[in-house]
Amino acid sequence: MSTVRKFRAPNRLSMLVRANGGVTAKEALAAADAALEPLRAESLAVLDAALAEIDARFGRSAAATRAAGVFEDLYALALRIIDVSGFLPGSCVDQAAVSFCALVDNCAEAGAWRWDAVDVHINALRLLRTADLGPDQRRAVIEGLNKVSQRRIDEA
Amino acid sequence: MREPLQAATRINLEKVDVLLVDDSLPSLNLLAQVLLGFGIKNLTRAESAKAAQAMLRERTFDLVVSATNMAGVDGYELVKWQRRGALEANRYLPVILVSGHTPPSQVFKGRDAGANFTIAKPITPKIVLERILWAAKEDRQFVECDSYLGPDRRFKNDGPPAGVKGRRREDPPEALRPPGAVAAQAGLDLEKVKS
Numbered sequence A: 001m002s003t004v005r006k007f008r009a010p011n012r013l014s015m016l017v018r019a020n021g022g023v024t025a026k027e028a029l030a031a032a033d034a035a036l037e038p039l040r041a042e043s044l045a046v047l048d049a050a051l052a053e054i055d056a057r058f059g060r061s062a063a064a065t066r067a068a069g070v071f072e073d074l075y076a077l078a079l080r081i082i083d084v085s086g087f088l089p090g091s092c093v094d095q096a097a098v099s100f101c102a103l104v105d106n107c108a109e110a111g112a113w114r115w116d117a118v119d120v121h122i123n124a125l126r127l128l129r130t131a132d133l134g135p136d137q138r139r140a141v142i143e144g145l146n147k148v149s150q151r152r153i154d155e156a
Numbered sequence B: 001m002r003e004p005l006q007a008a009t010r011i012n013l014e015k016v017d018v019l020l021v022d023d024s025l026p027s028l029n030l031l032a033q034v035l036l037g038f039g040i041k042n043l044t045r046a047e048s049a050k051a052a053q054a055m056l057r058e059r060t061f062d063l064v065v066s067a068t069n070m071a072g073v074d075g076y077e078l079v080k081w082q083r084r085g086a087l088e089a090n091r092y093l094p095v096i097l098v099s100g101h102t103p104p105s106q107v108f109k110g111r112d113a114g115a116n117f118t119i120a121k122p123i124t125p126k127i128v129l130e131r132i133l134w135a136a137k138e139d140r141q142f143v144e145c146d147s148y149l150g151p152d153r154r155f156k157n158d159g160p161p162a163g164v165k166g167r168r169r170e171d172p173p174e175a176l177r178p179p180g181a182v183a184a185q186a187g188l189d190l191e192k193v194k195s
Helices: A012-017 A025-058 A071-087 A093-110 A115-130 A135-149 B025-037 B049-058 B075-085 B104-113 B125-136 B179-186 B190-194
Strands: A005-007 B017-021 B042-046 B063-067 B095-099 B117-120 B142-144 B149-151
Touching (some): A071 A093, A093 B104, B017 B025, B025 B125, B049 B063, B063 B075, B063 B125, B075 B095, B075 B149, B095 B125
Antiparallel strands (some): B142 B149
């Protein structure tokens, strides 16, 4: 059995945050929101570009060539959507992209693509991004995607 | 139980040295803007875990915020390395990981990496600030053994499962454990326990 040592580690962060001055959490959050705003258009452009690249490389239009695609590439593109989807709160685009990641991870583990499921995710992402859907409709789309990707709800 | 963020809580991050690591430039920029908005003046960006390792060998920081999903060395491997291979002053730093998706095959790797907290992307300023405050108020001890070095992975101590003696000196005897915890751990029906 290995030896286990428990100890208190120094935490400089703890001392620094308590220094005089600073701002309230409310002020800090307002300043962070303001600082993010200039990145909104750029981030949504990144999201749309990632979606377009997914469609071009892994969508139905690439049916003749997509089987040669690399799992890691599609996974990275779906992650890129998650990265910037905070600018679309309530849209469920982030959850659709998480389900897409789970699907691609499952495909990679199995060593085989499930193109019907890939197509469903691409269509759903487009729908959630562009259509005027209510919260219940968006939730229904995500529930359907999670079933398709066999994503466990407790997955991060 | 950790406290949720209160609007009136005062926080001073001006002198906090933060290392921010992400190989996704859009994500790196978003996180950087949030941290700068919080008033952090000393923010160092690393566009890969390798670059972060070089920095953690050279100078000291007060907080590391790192993505998990990175090509090559990922965020989990970075933290695991940091706990043993960085400058002595950087080994016990609070680390907040930021994850877009965690494949089931990576769950144990994440648990065993040695980070303080993990945040799910897409990030929101509220959650990032809350976790920074949690990291500042971290009261868990560090645990070091052959296979792990990092904050105690138990956030609360309800003791080992019912019928198990437990491995830790501080494990409460079964009689002192919360009834809910004992029942839940034993997979018992709570209603039957009550009656």
